[in-house]
Amino acid sequence: MKHIVVLTGAGMSAESGIKTFRDADGLWEGHDVMEVATPEGFAANPELVLDFYNQRRRQLFEVEPNQAHFDLVELEKRFKVSIITQNVDDLHERAGSTNVTHLHGELLKARSTFNTENILEWKTDILLGDLCENGHQLRPHIVWFGEEVPMIEKAMQICETADILIIIGTSMQVYPAAGLMHYAPQDTPTYFIDPKPNIASHKHLTVIADTATAGVKKAMELL
Known part of the structure; x- marks a missing residue:
């Protein structure tokens, strides 16, 4: 899987x-x-x-989880799914995701x-x-600015085992979280979902310029 x-x-x-x-x-x-x-x-x-x-x-x-949260749960029927989130809410868990790592508490x-x-x-x-x-x-x-990110090493290890990477709703500009995508094996198929993406598609990167709910649907169709 x-x-x-x-x-x-x-x-x-x-x-x-x-x-x-x-x-x-x-x-x-x-x-x-x-x-x-x-x-x-x-x-x-x-x-x-x-x-x-x-x-x-x-x-x-x-508030309640949105459709993008529920669609990620749906992916668990076909794949092993690990979620690494910068968010401090519990919406992934409430939707039903079973493997969530919170970077920022x-x-x-x-x-x-x-x-x-x-x-x-x-x-x-x-x-x-x-x-x-x-x-x-x-x-x-x-985790406040200036404090260590205790889960970052676990997150790095998770990324090292990725077959597919999906990035949703983050500019990937705040470190150390921004560096995580570079821990995935070279040439890992990557889907970047953001309504205002700051990068362009290239060989192994597919940019989906859309909101989370619409973008996750499109990514699922491509998987």
Whole structure:
């Protein structure tokens, strides 16, 4: 059975109603990303940062997986499918995908500010004063700018075993995630799905200039 590795970014969840990570002005939901997505921002104003992610978490319960999520589940009937996502939502899992690696953390988890490996399932707001069992403040289980990406090595290993690569809704410009496609074996057939692609088709790369829902359908027809 061939192994399809799928790399997904913000464009994968956009049609579910989750806004893309940040707009052209560098703001994320009206906030400077350095205020809400860095360890320094959290140290300076933990209440603001906790509230920001609490709002994102609440929004998750108001949205549903879109057809692209469900179509990737359908692929599991014909292929081994591994999904590596930059998204912090749980829409892949809710749709039914069984093998999902989150590069940038998960909104529905919290972790200790003292021990990065002390990770808890968390579906409600995280408040100042919510502590781990050792008495340390909890924070969102999100990889912020300037922090290590703990799942990157696992993701590299997954990409090294790809027979087919599908990239959906990510510009592949934010590192280290952007480098993952280069870990796939040379000449791996690759499908790049994005409404505004920044690359062109060539020998082993097929660019599908479309949204996730339409683009995944087209890619499935080509497989």
